[in-house]
Amino acid sequence: MxxxxxxxxxxxxxxxxxxxxxxxxxxxxxxxxxxxxxxxTQDELKALAASIAARIDGDALAELQPGDEATPEFIAIRDQLNAFRASNPEILYIYTMRKVGNATEYIVDADYGIDDGVAIGEVYYPTDLDTDFLAGFVEPSAEPEYYTEQWGNATATIISGYAPVKDSTGTIVGMVGIDLGHSE
Known part of the structure; x- marks a missing residue:
């Protein structure tokens, strides 16, 4: 027993x-x-940003200049970004940017013409703290934690991921950025 x-x-x-x-x-x-x-979340952000970046027509993106917001190329990329956001509802904002000297500028913002979206050429000056953002022009990267940002009248707590956009020759011509909203 x-x-x-x-x-x-x-x-x-x-x-x-x-x-x-x-x-x-x-x-x-x-x-x-x-x-x-x-x-x-960081790994998912990098993977999602890289997946989106790989599908963007880098040749068309590179050609866009201020004033091209009504062109078929701009509208096609904007609509494509909105389709990505619609299929990934956790994405609050999605946009493309490029480097211009020591600054960066928006190329296509999914919210252009819908909300408070920015036009081609709106400048953003990165600071020394923007290392993850700037890394996105070279390789997929993501912010390490959520942060609160104010844009116009809206305030959002987000975490961002980035990935380079390449043209048909493999040259980096910009970056896609995605901002995921904080869920509790």
Whole structure:
């Protein structure tokens, strides 16, 4: 009878250990402490931005200049960005930019003509803190954490991902940026 008691106790201990491990895995993977969730979000942002960037016509994007907002090329890219956003509802904002000297400028903003979207050529001057943003012109990158940003009258807590857009020769001609809204 003592041998049976030891086996039952051993089985109960094993089951308890499995439940504890399963509980810890659940807590960590569901964002209980934020470690796995933030890493996964960054990886997902990079992958999503890279996937979108690969589908943008880099040749057409490179040719767009201020005043081209009514051209078929601009409208096609803007509509394509909006389609990406529609199929990924967590995306709040999606846009393309290019480097111009020490500054960057918007090329196609999915919100142009719909909301408070910006026109081609609106300038943004990156700061020393914009390392992840600037890295997006070279390789897929993502901000390490959510941040709050004000744009016009709107304020949003977002996390951003970026990826370079290339033309048909493989030359980087810009970057796509995506901003995901904070969900609680």
């Amino acid at each position: 003592t041998e049976q008691y030891v086996l039952i106790k051993l089985a109960a201990s094993t089951i308890a250990l499995i439940l504890v491990i399963a509980g810890l895995v659940f807590v960590y993977s569901s964002g209980g402490n934020g470690f796995v969730t933030e890493g996964t």
